[in-house]
Amino acid sequence: MGVPWLDHDSWEIVGELSEALHRDIAYLLTRADADELRATRNAQIAAFTLSLVAWRASLGIGLQPSSVRAFAGHSLGEYTALVAAGALDAVSASRLVDARGDAMQAAADAMPGTMVAVLGLDADEVAKACNGVDGAWPANDNAPGQVVVAGTLEGVALAGEAAMACGAKRVMALSVGGAFHSPLMAGAQNRLDTALQACRFDETAIPVVANVDAKPHRDGFATLLSRQLASPVRWRESLVEMAGMRISTFVELGPGAELSGMVKRTVDGAVRVNVASPADLDRLAATLAEP
Numbered sequence: 001m002g003v004p005w006l007d008h009d010s011w012e013i014v015g016e017l018s019e020a021l022h023r024d025i026a027y028l029l030t031r032a033d034a035d036e037l038r039a040t041r042n043a044q045i046a047a048f049t050l051s052l053v054a055w056r057a058s059l060g061i062g063l064q065p066s067s068v069r070a071f072a073g074h075s076l077g078e079y080t081a082l083v084a085a086g087a088l089d090a091v092s093a094s095r096l097v098d099a100r101g102d103a104m105q106a107a108a109d110a111m112p113g114t115m116v117a118v119l120g121l122d123a124d125e126v127a128k129a130c131n132g133v134d135g136a137w138p139a140n141d142n143a144p145g146q147v148v149v150a151g152t153l154e155g156v157a158l159a160g161e162a163a164m165a166c167g168a169k170r171v172m173a174l175s176v177g178g179a180f181h182s183p184l185m186a187g188a189q190n191r192l193d194t195a196l197q198a199c200r201f202d203e204t205a206i207p208v209v210a211n212v213d214a215k216p217h218r219d220g221f222a223t224l225l226s227r228q229l230a231s232p233v234r235w236r237e238s239l240v241e242m243a244g245m246r247i248s249t250f251v252e253l254g255p256g257a258e259l260s261g262m263v264k265r266t267v268d269g270a271v272r273v274n275v276a277s278p279a280d281l282d283r284l285a286a287t288l289a290e291p
Contacts, residue, residue: 001255002029002050004277010056017049017094025049040108040177044076044101045094051080051254052090054275058253061285065206069247070216072209074259075140075181075233076100078225085204087221092199099195100229103188104178110187113179115139115150116160120169123147123236129162139181140233143265148174150182185230192229196222214238216245235259239266251275251284 005011018025028037028046037043059065065084073081079097082088088096113135118126123138126147130136135155140148149159156179160171179185199222207216210224214237217224239262242250250267252259252274260272273284 001046001276002026002053004279005050005053005057006030008053008057008278010053010060013052013056013090014049017045017052017090020091021045021094021098023098034175038175038177039105040180041098041101041105043177044097044104047076047254048079048094048097051077052083054253055080055084057278057281058251058275058284061281062288063251063284068206069245070207070209070242072238072242073211074142074235075211075228077254077259078208078211078228080253081208082201082204082221085206085208087201087204087208088199096195096199096225100188100192103191103195104180104185104229106191107185107187108178111152111179111184113150113152113182113184114156115148115174115176115179116156117142117172117174118147118149118160118163118168118170119172120145121147121163121166125166126163129166129168130159133159133162135184137182138232139179141236142233143236143239143262145169146262146265150179151184152179181228181230181232183230189226189229193226196226209238209241211235211238214241216241235262236266239263243267243270249273249287251287 014026028042071081071085079093083090083093123141126138133155135152136159139150201221203219207218209216211233212227212231214234249271250263255276257274260274263270263272273287
């Protein structure tokens, strides 16, 4: 996912963060295989770094932070959102992400789990499917009809069967290395909290809509990130909140276009631009030029 960016000026951040963390992030972004990237300690720092590459590139073609009404990030993406909003510098955030990835990897190794996407049911219906199932919890409310369940292998399988019985169109396994945003991540809490307490957060001029409560915040980010670890990601509600703030253009930064798809399903008439490679910058520039 990093290869298209190799010759772009914004690739410089990869070297900066690799040096700060003593990790070869360029390798993860250009040569690592799927098994290596399935390990959350690798996936998190790789995705975080590439989203910063896209952010810096977007600034280079005219995106002005002062023109942004709110920032938000899905799970790990909240760390990038905090950098973009000015709450954290890139190196400090990378150290947090690295500590988070290590802590979550250890928790996943100690308590193996998985995640599935339930398509065709709303959040309340998925919660009912999980009720009474030992080891399964709603983890991400992504968009209308798209809710993710996390938990033990057995628990998630049973919850998936219950969801199908409730009328789900499909239950789709996700290629992840653990049961993220569920109680199975509790083992990572102390290590993450230690890293958060050692980090300085600045108050932001532009709010960040947080995963845990789908509300805009300008401070209190250490507490919000701590709570986020084992709490559901309220992404659909976050998008609704941003639409209520009269936000009609959503720019997704980083690999893939999944979040843009969630915007399409949640916010009627929204303009969506995803910047996953340098080839996407022209569309962003054209969108920024529109009145």
